[in-house]
Amino acid sequence: MNTSTVSAPNSALETYEQVAAASNEVAGLLAKRLKTETQGEVLFSAADRGRYATDASIYQVTPLGVFVPKHAKEVATAMAICRDLKVPIVPRGGGTSQCGQTTGVGLVIDHSKHVRNILNLDLTAGTVEVQPGIALDALNASLKKHGVWFPVDVSTSAQATLGGMAGNNSCGSRSIAYGNMVHNVLGAKAWLSDGELLDFSQFENSSGRARQIGEFVKQLAVQHQADLQNHWPKVLRRVAGYNLDIFDNQNVRPYTPDGKVNLSHLLVGSEGTLAMTQSLTLKLSELPTSKVLGVVNFNSFYKAMDSAQHIAKLGSGTLTAVELVDRTMIELSLKIPAFAATIRTAIIGDPEAILLVEFAGSDKEKLKHELKQLVALMGDMGLPNSVVEMVDDAPQKNLWEVRKAGLNIMMSLKGDGKPVSFIEDCAVPLEHLAEYTDALTQVFQKHGTKGTWYAHASVGTLHVRPILDMRRDGPQKMRAIAEEASALVRKYKGAYSGEHGDGLCRGEWIEWQFGPAIQQAFGQIKQHLDPLNLLSPNRMVNPPKMDDTSLMRFGNNYKIIPIQTALDWSAWNVHNDAATEQTTAPGTGQDPAQGLAKAVEMCNNNGTCRKFDAGTMCPSFRVTRDEMHATRGRANTLRLALSGQLQGGLESPEVKEALDLCVGCKGCKRDCPTGVDMARMKIEVQHHYNAKHGLPLKDTLISNLPRYAHIASQWPRLMNLRNQWPWLARLAESLTGLSAERSWPEWKKEHFFNSQRVGVSAQEVLAASKPVVLFVDTFNGYFESENAWAAFDVLSAAGYQVHIASRTSQDAPSQHLCCGRTYLASGQVSKAKEHAQALLEALLPFAQKGIAIVGLEPSCLLTLRDESLVMGLGEMADTVAAHAVLFEEFLATENKAGKLDALKAQLTPAKKPILLHGHCHQKAFGMMPSITQVIQLIPQAKVDLIESSCCGMAGSFGYEASHLEVSKQMAEASLLPSIRLQQDACVVADGTSCRHQIMDGTAREAMHVALLLAQHLPK
């Protein structure tokens, strides 16, 4: 199945008619020609245009359409069509720019999906030629085995593309050692807007049009020599404007080691306004084999800033980074479970700031010596015992992850006030850093806000974002603060735009920075290379005002449509205080969508959900690479729907389509830096969609399973016929949409709920010395009873008195309990609530007594700790949630308390290696350490965690014919290949669906951890 998003209909004519009717004649023609003349994706629906109207900035400009080329040559075709129709072009990579570089009115060309090949790796020359859409991490992953890397290590390395990095002249944390993009690009092949493909490389060897462009720019540099000398900031980090100084270097680090002019450097930092990059040739660096990190703790922020200039002189060439993390960031990190332990390893007492000082090279002993020099320096500066020395790789790597997440950590603030990027990368010479930061902090205070400082102290580029409310007085305050900040930058002879580029936000400051003559020269360069003004017009030349609210995401007309939500979103419905960051009580934020809109607006478009590394988020993006199927695309779609920018609101087909491949894995709940919880949002959205469109048969069938399971299980032969007769499976598929290719879980006459193992009574467990309540869910109870029995046996063997949770009401048709998950999965919140209520009532007496409620199926048990809390079930939901634990979590805790000696004494040694796959919800709730620890209770157990995202089955998702292929692709991304690689291993997976997917894809039987432990008990 083709999972790509071709929103326009099949024939070019239809495309034209639909787009022209919805938009305008030119858009229709453009879409039709793209459709006829290319194989790329032609995305012109309102939702697609809306999704590409934003990047990681505060701006929103809706493009005419979006084109996702299949091949590089289709970029040229699209450019030719745009030229004919006079449609501007906005080149785009990952769309992570912070200044609005990728927001524009024309045709957005997204390179990140297909145009991402490595074209030529020359290890002898130490160069690589790449297409612009390749992400930095993807490139470096393939270079690693050769001992080299591309060292411009931007924080967004997982999603930033090389084309975008060159476009912005990006800079990494280690720029003190490696420089910016401009220092590391050796050549570019690029199309001018008239269609000519040029080779931009060494000026002295160039000929033809490229040579002529070089001559033109050279003559401008000569003409403006005095202005260049007088107005050009003399710092490493200056990325504003065009690099006119390639012919008269002003950077503290020359662009080329030999001083020869490279014409590709003219394109670097030009933000797609001069030419469209077809490929880039990059300089590779040796991958350092050793690194050491010194974390210097300061009790005054000023002192930290003042020390940076001295620290930057250390290392005799091995110093690679000096990065700041301030008090606020430390405190925020301490509150985030994923970061708390790591940050504690770096701090001594209660520091106001820490500096991460890294030395890298090939000789660890030499680096350790450098570290000692840092310690000595700090001693000399009156700060003895202030350095945490990290010599091993693991703690260093963990701490860098926290630093890299810095901005995102800050962005997790709830409420309308958000840290806003507009002066966040001003660069000043190091000797002025302390005074500059001090003065700017006072500016923030004067305007009733505050900013958190972090990042590149080594090169005088400290990131800071004052908290502003862009729906109210934010734009005015932004202007006022920018004026005062710019005066400071001028006073200290710095660069106003030192890392993130110009875009919409800083375009107007280019002239301020360089003066009118140089600005005019920039205009001439633009005119010379792009006389048609086709490439991102009105950006670096003739830019709009930074505070033009008509270009903003939360502009003047932004309004939320009132809705009644099914779930409780009040935690997001708050106001915050810009100066203190305190938030008001839940529910007081005046969100007409009762907090849902504010939850959706937490997405700041940073694009972390486009990553491919460890973690779960976002499985559907991982397999489709479609913007629509990333958490960001979904959040943007919902924002558009909730704010009336998408016709039909939450009930629209566009919203349904955007959420269709969301597997509800909760990967984003954990991995998204601002905590966008799309799984929960999908429940809410489905609720609204069902209310308008009704419930499909398949959802009725699946959701009601807990209701009819006790009846169906009495007729197992009949119920299982569907699995035996292919024609019946096909008939079922045509009626329900559930794929005939998938087997359905097998019904059994004897199952846990009608077995003899009854456990102790409620009264007995309430009085027991080692009490535990076992909550057996529908799936483990009816279909895989062996897991429930195993759990019962293991808990009993460990000496617990086990009570099986059952309904309190005797007249219920079945005594088994259900958390309501099957209903939630299809948005039936009120039915889910009924079930959850019965479950909570049954469990409450035990929870009130502090007895642990142990569950087996992650998605069922964790419903008690997640959705149950937002269904209006009152205090009892909180009480039960506080005691609801997964089987492995319970055992891991009890083991730590020394209560499992009896069990451990009985466990027999493992005979096979164990492969562990985590259920997405286990991962989202940070349970993987528990299950690993519990497996290790088995003597000689050797457990390997499979680095996998979602298995792709995700409840009923993988059963549906329309999702079958995507489901398989998710499983094939890493889970199934890892299992196939280890034929002798025993596979552990706690999720029912995960086990099913593993069986379907590898014919291997995976088991619940309870069963694994039970198998190691004596018979």
Ligand SMILES: Cc1cc2nc3c(=O)[nH]c(=O)nc-3n(C[C@H](O)[C@H](O)[C@H](O)COP(=O)(O)OP(=O)(O)OC[C@H]3O[C@@H](n4cnc5c(N)ncnc54)[C@H](O)[C@@H]3O)c2cc1C
């Ligand atoms: C949380 C966060 C952290 C960040 N950290 C850093 C950091 O550490 N260092 C840093 O420098 N930046 C940082 N950035 C900014 C941004 O991530 C970088 O500038 C990144 O390199 C942009 O890559 P991209 O693929 O997203 O480019 P995009 O945003 O898609 O595009 C960037 C520019 O390049 C142009 N472009 C893209 N492709 C082409 C092409 N084929 N031809 C011509 N022009 C093209 C675009 O038009 C645009 O002007 C950060 C951003 C965020 C949100």
Ligand code: SF4
């Ligand atoms: S969903 Fe989260 S990770 Fe994705 S862009 Fe939005 S804030 Fe970033």
Ligand code: SF4
């Ligand atoms: S719940 Fe999973 S699939 Fe859905 S958006 Fe979040 S990470 Fe992606």
